[in-house]
Amino acid sequence: MDARPWAVLFLNAVSLVSAELCLPHGILASSRRYLQEPVDGPDGVNATALRMVVYDWPSAEVATELTAILLSEVLGYHVEINAVKTTGSVESALQLAGCVSFDCLERQRRSHVAMDTWLAGLPGELANFERTHPNLAARSLGSMGYIGSDTLYVKGPGRDEAYYTSGLALDYYKSYNTSLHDPARFFSKVSELDTAAFAPCNSSEHEFTNDVQMRFYREWTGDEEGVRETAAGFMANCADGYFWPSPACRHNISDCIPLLAAGFGWNVYVFMQWSTFFAMPTAIGIPKGEEQRRSLVENFRTLFHWWSPDAAFLHLDASQVVFPRHKRREWEMGLYRTGYPENNIVKLAAGQLAAMAPRVYQFLENLRLDLEDMQSLLLEVERGATLRVAACSWVRNNTEIWTTWIPVDTQCLPGEGLQDSNGQHLANRSAAVGCSSCRPGNFSRSILDNEGETYVCKPCPAGTYENAFGKTVCVSCDVGTFTNAAGSAHCVRCDLGRFANVSGMTQCHACGTEHWTTSQHIVNDDVDRWLEVDGATSASFCSCVEG
Structure with missing residues (x-):
């Protein structure tokens, strides 16, 4: 029988045992521990809950809730999910660093974990931050287990009608070329959509007014009529104030296919370039909010921006519109004539989390959800379950998956070593019950046995030292110092009459057989003096004892 009470399978349980616990044998809040976070001050550490960043999209919300259940009820940590949702990975990286901005001149309370982080398209500031603040920068703990994708989608009924009545594949970009096909007849008319549900094109907070991207559009496509210059910069040229018509249907907007953007017009400039390069007859609009967007997608035949993982439109049997394979260098120049990149979706952790909570760090590295797992969780939320109920239901019904994490x-982990029940470090697992940080005078070394890789603490060899806990290498003694014993936490200065002229020495060289010392010549107030010194770094310090 498994000694871990939380490892019992809960195949049919779907309701919460209590308002506090998900697992019947989960660790109670009163028995949970706090992180010991290093801080400036006399105590040096601060007991704090493990704080989790949560993004403002459903897959991140449910992944965060699921992870919080396991961190608190299985690993036994106090966990807090930040009350304010984060809008993107740049903001979360700063929260994990405890910085307000990339110069880190102003600090904020540090968070520790961010789940479901989309890494594609992150600005160069993050890479620079890793170089300038290596001890503060967030660490990637690997993939969530699934790849993110976002692009344009077409609903199933219109897609199938086009294919079975005319052989037109609406899930392929070339089928929208108006010089060869008439795809608009399988979509709703722009006039059928109420402009009251859309944001005006000149809304300053939306991407139609992104001066940089509108300049890219004008430069790469040569479509000067597609943008107009204002006092604030270039913006999309929407004749009716709400829809941007592509060149393929600009002469008659009734021939345009409605294309619905998401959010504040995420990547509308990409859709603009696609529409122009591939002669797609689109009229791009930005719904005022998610409620309006969902209603429009549900009730009209449109192209629409969507992504995976997400369950909002799974019931529509929608298909991605396939575009040419992504070319990174072109996108970096603002040229978007290829498809979206695949998005790496990862777990991020504060740089110091591995030292504060090694088992939490390792658990997060091991955590991997399949896309099917995430989609099923999102579908449950879409059908009305709370995040907590959906996450708890998955945890209870998938014990065989998460116990492997x-x-x-x-x-x-590196920096640790096997230890017995008395806290003594061991050379192998035979009597080991756990791990602890290697003490000063020791370093952590990897070993491989039948159970896989682990680490043991080994004494620093003679001639080297280590004065800190949890290190993976020992440091050679500086010139002028030595240590002739293994397991040293510091090196000793050479005695008078001896010197060490290279690093890593196990004993000091003698200046001579008798009557030798080591001294240094100084001039003070025009008086020559020789002072005896220990820790000599070369034979030049050797001299005869006076008399």
Whole structure:
């Protein structure tokens, strides 16, 4: 029988046992521990809950809730989910660093974990931040287990009608070329959509007014009529104030296919370039909000921006519109004539989390959800379940999956070593019950056995030292110092009459057999003096003892 009470399978349980616990044998809040976070001050550490960033999209919300249940009820940590949702990975990276901006001149309370982080298209500031603040920068703990994708979608009924009545594949970009096809007849007319549901094109907070991207559009496509210059810069030229018509149907907007953007017009400039390069007859509009967008997608035949993982439109049997394979260098120049990149979706952690909570760090590295898992969670939320109920239901019904994420007690991390029940470090797993940081005078070394890789603490060899906990290498003694014993936390200065002229020495060289010392010549107030010194770094310090 498994000794871990939380490892019992809950195949049919779907309701919460209590308002506090998801798992019947989960660790109670009164028995949970706090992180010991290093801080400036006399105490040096601060007991704090493990704080989780949560993004403002459904897959991140449910992934955060699921992870919080396991961190609190299985690993036994106090966990807080930030009350204010984060809009993107740049903001979360700063929260994990505890910085307000990339110069880090102003600090904020540090968060520790961010789940479901989309990495594609991150600005260069993050890479620069990793170089300038390596100790503060967030660490990627690997993939969530699924790849994110977003592009244009077409609903199933219109797609099928076009294919079975005319052989037109609306899930392929070339089928929209108006010089060869008439795809608009399978879509709603722009006039059928109420402009009251759309944001004006000149809304300053929307991407139609993104001066940089509108300049890119004008430069790469040569379509000067597609944008107009204002006092604030270039913006999309929407004749009716709400829809941007592509060149393929600009002469008659009734021939345009409605294309619905998302959010504040995320990547409308990409759709503009696609429409122009591939002669797609589109009229692009930005719904005022998510409620309006969902209603429009549900009730009209349109192209629409959507992404995966997400469950909002799974019931529509929608298909991605396939575009040419992504070319990174072109996108970096603002040239968008290829499809979206695949998005790496990862887990991020504060740089110090590995030292503060090694098992949490390792658990997060191990955590991987399949796309099917995430889609099923999102579908449950879409059908009305709360995030907590959906996440708890998955945890209870998939114990055989998440128990593999829990680190083995003797699976030590770099900086740690196997230890017995008395806290003594061991050379192998035979009597080990857990791991602890290697003490000063020791370093952590990897070993491989039948259970996989782990780490043991080994004494620093003679001639080297380590004065801190949890290190993976020892440091050679500086010139002028030595240590002749293994396991040293510091090196010793050479005695008078001895010197060490290279680093890593196990004993100091003698200046001579008898009557030798080491001294240094100084001039003070025009008086020559020789002072005896220990820790000599070369034979030039050697001299005869006076007399």
